[in-house]
Amino acid sequence: MTPQALLPALLVPLIGYRIYRRFRTSFGRQPVQTKRMIVRVVILSAVATALVLVSLSQPMLVGSAAIGLALGGIAGVVGLRLTQFEHTPEGDFYTPNPYIGGTLSAILVARLVYRFFIVFPAMQTAAAGNPYAGSKQSPLTLAILMVTVGYYVTYFTGILLKARAAKRPA
Secondary structure, three states: OOHHHHHHHHHHHHHHHHHHHHHHOOOOOEEOOHHHHHHHHHHHHHHHHHHHHHHHHOHHHHHHHHHHHHHHHHHHHHHHHOOEEEEEOOEEEEEOOHHHHHHHHHHHHHHHHHHHHHHHHHHHOOOOOOOOOOOOOOHHHHHHHHHHHHHHHHHHHHHHHHHHHHHOOO
16 A cells, blocks of 8 residues: 555544544434533634634635634524523433534535545645645635534534523522
């Protein structure tokens, strides 16, 4: 196996597992896991910030990132309104709307698979001195990624706020 093929061979199963886990959390009753949600919000916010900072030199990328985050925030608010919350003696639970999270995840996966099959062959045929000569940054891919990030940051923050509000004494 060549070194160029080793990285995708190692990453594809890991990415596939994470995608499976993401889809699984879009369906059915889920416990509110405060610490995990906070960590996810922090990590996703850091990723979004890093991507925006990296793309500052290209106004098209910054614009697509901003539009993606705004659309993701709007989708997160809509998703929160469609989410059912339960406060039981066993703990707090929520049932997400399966269509919003599932659709956003499917769109992101489809775009990443498309980019992988378009960019990877170009990387394979690139010059040995610059293995990434065939890749270029895509405003559409960045926007779709930012919609997903904006959605989950808004959604998880809203769930945490609703869970906290439910624990306050009336």
